[in-house]
Amino acid sequence: MLLRNVGYIGGGLLLFGGCTPDRKPNGTSKQAASSGIEGGQVVLDPAKFPTAFKESPEFAAQVAAGKLPKVAERIGQDPLVIKPVHEIGKYGGELRRVFSGASDSPNASRFCAGPDNLLYWDYRYEKVQPNIARGFEMSADNKELTLHLRRGMKWSDGHPFTADDIMFWRNDISLNSSLSKGASSLRLRGRDVQVEKVDDFTVVYRSPSPYALLPELLAGSTDLGGPSHSGHRGGGGYAPKHYLSTFHPKYTSEAAANALAREAGMQAWPLFLLNRNSWFLNPDLPMLTPWVVTRPLNNPPWEFAANPYSVWVDSDGNQLPYIPKITMALAKNADVISLRAASGQLDFQDRALPVAELPVLIRNQERGKYTVRRAPGDSMDCAIRINLAYDKDREIGDLLRTVEFRRALALGIDRDQINQTFFLGSSTPSATLPAKSSPYHPGDDWQLRWATHDVAQANQLLDDVGLTKKDAEGYRLRPSGKGRLRLDFQSAVSVLNYPSIGEMIRKHWAQIGIDVTNRSAEGVLLVERTLTNELMMTVHTVTTDDPFTLPDTMMAISTDTYGGLIGIPYAKWFASDGKSGSEPPDSVRALKDAIALYRRGLEVDKAARAELGQQLFKLHTEQVWSIGIAGFGLTINGLYCAKNNLGNVPSKIVNNSALKSPSNVLPMTFYYK
Missing domain, CATH: 3.10.105.10 (Dipeptide-binding Protein; Domain 3)
Structure with a gap:
């Protein structure tokens, strides 16, 4: 059965010969502009920001009990405002997914992490936008990139996020040969890009020669692409200084840091610090993600809860995410994953859905109360x-x-x-x-x-x-x-x-x-x-x-x-x-x-x-x-099944590695109708 020459309309799936979106010379997608690519949009005009904030019933109860600060204090002065793709959602529910094993950490960093890049792409994959950072400028000679951070933004444990967290990562992790290779994205013609703190909310990257690509590297799937993506390898672009300095000999002593490592069953402090900086393994790690890990990958089911200090809000001022819990069950066998999806046991699944099972997934859409969508890849x-x-x-x-x-x-x-x-x-x-x-x-x-x-x-x-x-x-x-x-x-x-x-x-x-x-x-x-x-x-x-x-x-x-x-x-x-x-x-x-x-x-x-x-x-x-051998098809996150009662799921998205798809569906805006 040659599916690329077959149209299936009833379930919302169309598979014709032209599976790959056209791209303009600047790398943008003609399909995005004219063929239904859609997505939530970051609101960049402060005049359109909400003037008041609301929160989930669970967090409101914790505020009333004195266990959390008020929502406006948790979010700060510069929220990351998103206009959902379809409508304002409502709170509640638990989203069910599966992951395939110890090497499947990208399952979460591509879905639950926001993403947590300092910068990120718009949903059309046309331009780099503010993300964790609230703004940026590149100098006319492309040698200096200035980032402006969000004032009042906090880590998931309530500690302020400032320029010190970028400097700590750069000086004490990235440039520490015991922990990292130095971030290749911050090295140009054999020379390091200098990272300098201007004030608590401003950082400048000074390159030895023009570096027009740097904003795209901060926005993409690189060693600067957020702690959820590469913190465990010494990358990420920033790290929680107040937490990780406990395990770093510069801030204690080598003897003390090694003692903590041995107590945890590890030989030396570098391995232990990187372990503590692994979002998927360490629920205690403060993060800037919409959800935080509550049960780690190596003790399935892998579980996540809404971050009370999430800086994401919708255009009506509701703190995101709408869905307070995500559970990922372990399913090593692709047949098991397909069976669970086809029987309606998964609310949203993209990763590890085998193309070979596509006919089965299509055939069971009505019974499983889900819709199969396609997102052909660029690779x-x-x-x-x-x-x-x-x-x-x-x-x-x-x-x-x-x-x-x-x-x-x-x-x-x-x-x-x-x-x-x-x-x-x-x-x-x-x-x-x-x-x-x-x-x-x-x-x-x-x-x-x-x-x-x-x-x-x-x-x-x-x-x-x-x-x-x-x-x-x-x-x-x-x-x-x-x-x-x-x-x-x-x-x-x-x-x-x-x-x-x-x-x-x-x-x-x-x-x-x-x-x-x-x-x-x-x-x-x-x-x-x-x-x-x-x-x-x-x-x-x-x-x-x-x-x-x-x-x-x-x-x-x-x-x-x-x-x-x-x-x-x-x-x-x-x-x-x-x-x-x-x-x-x-x-x-x-x-x-x-x-x-x-x-x-x-x-x-x-x-x-x-x-x-x-x-x-x-x-x-x-x-x-x-x-x-073969490419540009549906294998790499190219299929996604979403339950029909899950709101704000885009009908078509750009599937690209730099976007860490499906991050660009903005799952924090999903809700149950």
Whole structure:
């Protein structure tokens, strides 16, 4: 059943060939402007702010009992005002979701966190707007970004949020080598961006050269993208000084900080401090999110309660969120998730809804009293990430660093079969590229470059690199002749059953004489193996929405995440200006060209970045640094089921990694009708 050529109208789902929104040259969406993209809007004009505030009955009772300050005191002088997408809601209820396991922390940071970026995008993905910060200005030379914070805003424990929390994060976490790599988003041409406090509510970022991209990095899914997103890795852009300083030797002593760590069963203070800064693990962590964790991810069900100090209010002055509680049950099996959604047990679910179950979800809409909506993504749903720096087996590593070998592997894959089997035809077979509508797309001629199924050409390329000898079963021998050449996939089940796709690819590659060991592993284990340079290849997503704000899977730039599989040692070399890590050898010297293009793109405005981005994608595609399979479909948060009695659910949204979708549906405005 080729669903991308089928229209289903009764349940509100339309799946036609054009799944990906058109984007204008500046990166905005024509579909947003003309085809029904909708969302709540941040009210920016203070003259339109509400003059009085209201709160939930639960919080009103606590105020009456003397357990909470009045709502106006909790919110402060500068509320974050949102005009809901459809109507003003009402308080009450419990929202039910599921999560898939220990590696699924983004489930909450993408839904329950606000988001908590200092800046964020508007719902059309056209412009950066104030968020946790109430305003910002960029200097004419693009070297200074000034942030203005919300006066009277408080952490979830009632402590004031000020510029000191940004300075504490920058000086004592981000620039502390025991806790962080220094935030790559605040490093330009090998030099740090200086962060300076002007007063309690004003901070200036001073860049060593023009840095037009910085507001977008603060607004996106980066190491500056809020504590809920990356606080556990030392990122986030700010942190609660009054709380975390308790665990920091600068504010106590190393002996005292280590003693606290050992008491908690951890070896040393850095690990303990990062644990305490993990929103999903530590219910005691003060946050600026609409909901706060009351029961952690590692003790399911994962639970959240409304933040009494939430700065979000609707345009009538009602403190948000409307729904006081969110519960996420653990459901490791995708079939279980689909069954719960189809039976109406989930109020809103997007993450881990498999495309293969779409017919079942559509068929059960009326009985389950929910509606399935689609939000096609802007990125690659599935690709093979290759560790170009792999050296555990040098002979295999040298092959992976040989472009003809990578091209042969790419030509050995039947993308149409994978698309039909795992995506029901809803994705588009492609090399590693952005959507055709992206300003960074290099043109139609590049869509299937080294991305067709051509067994004859693949075999010829493998012969040309010297892999001409085979064993009795037809598998190619190692270049040294010492046994069969065997590659290794290690993949996790996350938003898709990637190990099953790996198994299909294993069968494809058998046709060109390449043997593969295909293994399933937990996501946290894959992160560890990536950071220690042990992982050879994995089947997963490759983020291609924007190579400048989300470069991790596009080039050797990430030194501390699973996304940096392209070559952690090379990324360390680039990040340190050659002081650590490993310099890319001549076989992958084009990685240096990619970094040069990327660094130029950081300094120029969006319009000027388009050509540089196209060059980056051409380079990545020609060199096959990852093997694109299929993209721009419904796999990555592209389906969402919402109960029919849940109000303020947008009918169509932009699905983009920078937006941390579905954050852009603004769940704090959801309510039960």
